Amino acid sequence: MSNQIQPTGLDETVIPTHVPESQGRLIWRRFVGNKVAVASVILIVVIIVFAIAAIGNGLIPGWWKFSYKELNPQVNRGDPTLSLVPVWLGGNGVSLGEHPFGQDRIGKDYFAMTMRGIQNSVLFMVVFGFIATFIGVVVGAVAGYYRGWVDAVLMRVTDVFIVIPALVIGAVVGHWLGSLGAPVLAIMLAFFSWMGIARLVRGEFLSLREREFVEAARVAGASDARIIFKHILPNAIGVVIVSATLIMASAILLETALSYLGYGIRSPDVSLGLLISANQSAFQTRPWLFWWPGVFIVSLALLVNFVGDGLRDAFDPRHRRFKLSKMRETRSEPELNA
Amino acid sequence: MVSFILRRLLVSVLILVAASFLMYVLVAYSADPLQDLTSSNSPNKEQLINARVQLLDLDVPPPLRWVLWLGGVAKCAIPFANACDLGSTVSNAQVVDILPGALAATVQLVTLALVLAILLGVMIGIVTALRQYSGLDNTVTFISFFLYSLPAFLVAVLLKEFVAIGFNNFLRDPVIGAIVALVIGLVMGAIWQSLLGGDAKRRLVVFLVSGAATASVLLLMSATNWFMNPGLGPIVIILVSAAIAFAVTLVLAGLRNRRAFITGGINAGIAIAGYFLLQPLFDVSSAGTLAILALVTLAVGAISGYLMGGYDRGQNIRVGMVTAGLCGAIVLLDRFMQSWGDLLEATNGRPIATVGSKTPGASGDVWLSGLDAFAHLTLPTIALLLISFAGYTRYSRAGMLEVLSLDYIRTARAKGLPERTVIMRHAFRNMLIPLTTLVAFDVGALLGGAIITEKVFAIPGMGNLFNQGLGRGDLNPVMGYFLIVAAMAITFNFLADMAYAGLDPRVRIR
Numbered sequence: 081m082s083n084q085i086q087p088t089g090l091d092e093t094v095i096p097t098h099v100p101e102s103q104g105r106l107i108w109r110r111f112v113g114n115k116v117a118v119a120s121v122i123l124i125v126v127i128i129v130f131a132i133a134a135i136g137n138g139l140i141p142g143w144w145k146f147s148y149k150e151l152n153p154q155v156n157r158g159d160p161t162l163s164l165v166p167v168w169l170g171g172n173g174v175s176l177g178e179h180p181f182g183q184d185r186i187g188k189d190y191f192a193m194t195m196r197g198i199q200n201s202v203l204f205m206v207v208f209g210f211i212a213t214f215i216g217v218v219v220g221a222v223a224g225y226y227r228g229w230v231d232a233v234l235m236r237v238t239d240v241f242i243v244i245p246a247l248v249i250g251a252v253v254g255h256w257l258g259s260l261g262a263p264v265l266a267i268m269l270a271f272f273s274w275m276g277i278a279r280l281v282r283g284e285f286l287s288l289r290e291r292e293f294v295e296a297a298r299v300a301g302a303s304d305a306r307i308i309f310k311h312i313l314p315n316a317i318g319v320v321i322v323s324a325t326l327i328m329a330s331a332i333l334l335e336t337a338l339s340y341l342g343y344g345i346r347s348p349d350v351s352l353g354l355l356i357s358a359n360q361s362a363f364q365t366r367p368w369l370f371w372w373p374g375v376f377i378v379s380l381a382l383l384v385n386f387v388g389d390g391l392r393d394a395f396d397p398r399h400r401r402f403k404l405s406k407m408r409e410t411r412s413e414p415e416l417n418a
Numbered sequence: 419m420v421s422f423i424l425r426r427l428l429v430s431v432l433i434l435v436a437a438s439f440l441m442y443v444l445v446a447y448s449a450d451p452l453q454d455l456t457s458s459n460s461p462n463k464e465q466l467i468n469a470r471v472q473l474l475d476l477d478v479p480p481p482l483r484w485v486l487w488l489g490g491v492a493k494c495a496i497p498f499a500n501a502c503d504l505g506s507t508v509s510n511a512q513v514v515d516i517l518p519g520a521l522a523a524t525v526q527l528v529t530l531a532l533v534l535a536i537l538l539g540v541m542i543g544i545v546t547a548l549r550q551y552s553g554l555d556n557t558v559t560f561i562s563f564f565l566y567s568l569p570a571f572l573v574a575v576l577l578k579e580f581v582a583i584g585f586n587n588f589l590r591d592p593v594i595g596a597i598v599a600l601v602i603g604l605v606m607g608a609i610w611q612s613l614l615g616g617d618a619k620r621r622l623v624v625f626l627v628s629g630a631a632t633a634s635v636l637l638l639m640s641a642t643n644w645f646m647n648p649g650l651g652p653i654v655i656i657l658v659s660a661a662i663a664f665a666v667t668l669v670l671a672g673l674r675n676r677r678a679f680i681t682g683g684i685n686a687g688i689a690i691a692g693y694f695l696l697q698p699l700f701d702v703s704s705a706g707t708l709a710i711l712a713l714v715t716l717a718v719g720a721i722s723g724y725l726m727g728g729y730d731r732g733q734n735i736r737v738g739m740v741t742a743g744l745c746g747a748i749v750l751l752d753r754f755m756q757s758w759g760d761l762l763e764a765t766n767g768r769p770i771a772t773v774g775s776k777t778p779g780a781s782g783d784v785w786l787s788g789l790d791a792f793a794h795l796t797l798p799t800i801a802l803l804l805i806s807f808a809g810y811t812r813y814s815r816a817g818m819l820e821v822l823s824l825d826y827i828r829t830a831r832a833k834g835l836p837e838r839t840v841i842m843r844h845a846f847r848n849m850l851i852p853l854t855t856l857v858a859f860d861v862g863a864l865l866g867g868a869i870i871t872e873k874v875f876a877i878p879g880m881g882n883l884f885n886q887g888l889g890r891g892d893l894n895p896v897m898g899y900f901l902i903v904a905a906m907a908i909t910f911n912f913l914a915d916m917a918y919a920g921l922d923p924r925v926r927i928r
Contacts, residue, residue: 236433243437243904247869251888252441256448333569337870340571341885353569360575374572381567389563 107318110394117390120383127380131198134191146189148196148350152179154187160368182368184359194372197352200262200345201380204335207263209328211270216277217320221308223278224285235282242275250334254343262335262345269334277323284316318395325388332381352377426915430908434901438491439484441900442893446480449891451508473510474893487897504901505894507887513898516883521865521902523775524879527795527872528864531802536857538803539810544846545613546811547818554612555815562808574801574874578772582797586768592645594636603633647759650752655693659686659745666741670733672838677728682741684722689715689745693752700753705784708750715746754792757785761793769793773876798875802868806860813856817849851921858914862907 101109112118136142146152160182181190223234249272257268288294289312297311313320336353338344345351347358352373359369450456451474455467470476475483490503504513546555607629611621639645650658663682664673671678699707719742723735761769764786765777771794776787821827822845830840869881876882880899887895919925 236429239429239433240436240440243433243907244441244900245863245903245907248884248900248903249441249444251869251885252444252448255888256444329567333567336569337571340569340870341873342889353571356572356575360571363575363579370575377569377572378564378567381569382564385563385567 107394111390114390114393116386117393120386120390124380124383124387127198127376127383128202131195131202134195135199137199144189144192144195146179146192148188148192149348150189151187152183152189154183160190181372182366184369185362185366190369190372193350193355194352194376196350197355197373198376198380200349200351201332201335201377204262204266204351205328205331205380205384207266208270208273208331208335209324211267212274212327213277213320213324214274215270216274216323217281217313219274220278220281220283221285221313224282225289225304225308225312227286231282234278238275238278241272244272246273246330246334247337250338251341251343254338254341259346261349262351265335265338265344266331273327273331277320277327280319280323281316284319285312288312288315318391322388322392322395325384325391329381329384329388332377332384336377426912430912434904434908435488437904438488438897438901439481442484442487442897443480445888445893445896446483449888449893449896451476451891451893453891454508470508473506474508487894491901504898507895508890508892513894516895517898517902520878520880520883520899523877524865524872524881526775526791527798527877527879528802528868530795531799532806532860532864534799535803535806535810539807540814540850540853543811543814544818544841544849547815547822548841549615550819552612552615554615557612558811562811565804565808568804570801570805570868570870571874573804574797574871577797577801578874581800582770582772585770589645589762589767589769592640592643594640596637599633599636599640602636603629603631606632646762648755650748650755652693655748655752656690658748659689662686662744662748663741666744667737669838669842670737670740672836675728675730675733677726678723678734678737681723681726681734681738685719685738685742686745688718688722689742689749692746693749696749697753700785701783703784705788708784712743712746715742718742754785754789757783757789760786761789764790765793770796772797775877798868798871798877801871801874802864806864809856809860810853813853814849817852818845821845821849851918854917854921855914858910858917859907862903862910865903865906 132140132142134142134144135146135148160180179189179191181194183190184193219234219238223231250269253268253272254265257264285308294307294311297307302311335344335351336356339351339353340357342357345354347354355373356370356377359366363370452467452470455463455470458466460466475486478486487505490505494502502514504517506512507516542558546552546558549555607625607627610628611625614624615621616624660683663679663686667673667675667679667682673679696711703711716739719738719740720735721738722742723738724731726734726738728734758769765771771777775791775794777790777794827840827845830844831837835844865880868879869885871877872879872881873885880902883895884899887893887899
């Protein structure tokens with residue numbers, strides 16, 4: 081942003097004299113111009129850093145005094161002690177109190193549990209997203225590049241996996257391995273969730289492999305692996321990044337749904353879906369047990385969706401989806417829909 | 419064409435077989451069908467375990483057991499033999515016998531939700547596409563993103579807490595205060611003015627009129643104790659039928675098309691006459707009678723449209739059928755409302771149920787049981803609707819925008835067609851083509867049951883079958899569920915391809 085020459089908001093096509101920007105910078109600038117997406121990225125980072133800093137993770141110590149496992153004496157019937165209204169507005173002053181998010185029925189600190197749930201959900205999301213994307217890219221690239229019988233076999237395998245609904249396979253795998261924690265669950269589930277990306281990448285490769293620059297690379301003697309990873313893949317990276325983000329958003333929902341059904345992360349470990357599942361009957365008496373994890377599930381999924389949408393806009397300005405500002409100005413871009 | 423279909427069929431069967439092997443082995447190794455017995459302390463424990471091992475062939479390793487299972491499934495392919503064998507559950511019930519009931523419950527659950535989601539989603543998607551980047555568009559976009567990010571169980575639990583329990587509590591003392599009515603009126607006014615659009619003056623008029631109308635209707639309903647004793651009555655039926663005829667003609671044919679307008683009017687008139695004449699018949703109706711009446715209604719609409727003639731009979735027929743269908747629905751709705759009192763009695767004044775699919779002991783005529791089913795399906799339907807509605811809005815908005823930017827739309831406008839014709843007859847129809855794929859996928863997926871929605875609302879459907887089977891380590895019902903879901907997914911995928919090729923002449927089947 082800092083050394084940028086043009087004021088933001090102007091159409092990229094009217095850049096007059098300067099050296100043309102690289103594709104990467106163009107995309108970066110379009111993404112940064114999307115306030116919703118940038119704000120979402122910042123918020124996600126804040127949430128993750130806060131959740132890790134609060135109760136720590138592994139070797140990292142946390143500043144919060146309770147852990148998500150220990151039982152504590154009931155304070156104030158387990159009501160949340162968080163207070164956000166300052167004294168001068170007639171409230172109790174801004175303070176966390178003993179248990180800011182309250183306590184559950186057996187006295188565990190709900191703030192620590194929620195933070196642990198966020199950690200697990202985010203960990204699941206990231207691991208799942210990376211592995212599923214990796215498998216999908218490899219399968220799609222090989223199928224699209226080699227075509228012929230390789231393509232036929234790989235795509236039939238994809239069809240076999242696609243027939244099984246995600247939630248069903250998730251339940252079976254979770255039932256089997258859920259007690260091993262978020263990373264194992266994420267890795268296993270990713271092996272059954274790469275099909276969408278594989279199909280997209282294959283489509284991109286099928287069209288890109290016919291282009292002149294691939295021909296040039298082949299004439300220059302580049303190996304297949306080099307052509308795939310150095311020449312074609314960078315041109316298909318937009319599709320990959322966007323669908324990786326969107327698959328991450330759906331991963332959050334998948335994990336919470338599995339935990340809700342009882343096939344995901346198991347007690348004593350904590351996930352956001354598990355918290356809601358364990359406490360839905362307490363809605364009347366202790367609604368905060370329901371609200372805190374619910375708020376974080378929805379905000380994480382929503383923010384990741386916004387980021388994915390911002391990335392889609394940045395990579396492919398034709399499919400502009402959600403941009404609150406500057407919509408009319410950028411409209412002069414040519415609409416090249418087939 | 420034939421060779422294409424045959425090839426697809428063969429590949430589909432192979433895919434199904436391979437996927438079933440994957441699923442079978444996964445479930446067999448993850449689940450323990452003996453878990454309840456090994457932890458029991460009944461005296462004949464060994465005997466029970468042996469019996470179950472015998473029943474389910476548990477002494478055969480899973481990959482081989484899959485072959486046995488596949489042999490039973492293969493018998494389904496023999497026509498009219500009725501020799502299907504999908505194995506039995508741990509409690510020795512045949513999976514073939516329990517599948518139809520579960521499938522029926524699921525179909526009942528998802529049909530209305532899917533139809534409403536498609537209708538509402540497409541309608542709102544089109545309106546937002548026509549008002550791109552307006553306040554309405556951005557609001558709807560935000561809402562659909564929000565709905566995308568809501569976990570199904572969260573929606574379901576919130577609906578239970580607020581809609582069901584809230585509404586039932588409201589019925590205890592059904593009075594709407596003036597302030598509440600005013601607030602609802604303001605909100606409705608704001609929604610209507612953003613939907614209808616126009617310049618500032620028109621928006622203000624729409625806002626005031628619709629807001630005031632909403633608030634006063636609410637107050638009137640509250641004052642006449644409408645919520646305990648609802649009904650539409652002849653005046654409302656006549657007014658609403660006329661409005662339907664007017665609106666349908668306006669959207670589908672334009673008011674300048676006199677023949678279409680008259681067709682709509684005739685059908686509204688027939689519906690009003692039917693309202694007065696058919697009440698005695700309604701009282702003794704069964705579900706079959708109602709189905710026949712519905713068909714007759716649509717036929718009357720079509721025939722009246724055909725008889726009106728003119729240069730475009732298809733348009734008249736559409737106007738006639740849609741008007742007749744909608745007006746008939748209003749008349750039916752009125753009759754259902756008359757049974758509201760019975761339902762309140764049967765449910766102790768708390769009609770909106772949060773679990774199950776019917777009230778035990780609430781048996782009665784078709785109206786009462788229909789209303790009862792409706793009261794049970796309301797919440798799960800809303801939950802499913804909210805989830806799939808967002809996708810349809812996004813897709814139809816994007817599709818409409820794409821179609822509207824094409825050259826033939828410019829041509830249509832350039833030759834002077836009215837905007838209504840351009841949108842409804844040129845853009846709308848072509849926008850629907852890619853949507854068929856989405857609908858086919860959704861139907862296939864939803865027939866597999868909404869696992870989570872069914873769990874939250876305790877509906878004995880397909881999702882429930884799967885979930886319970888997996889929880890008990892019961893392999894055969896899980897596989898029976900999977901077989902239906904996978905076959906549905908493949909079938910509808912295939913149908914989508916065929917429909918696409920049929921609708922879009924640019925796509926050709928190899």
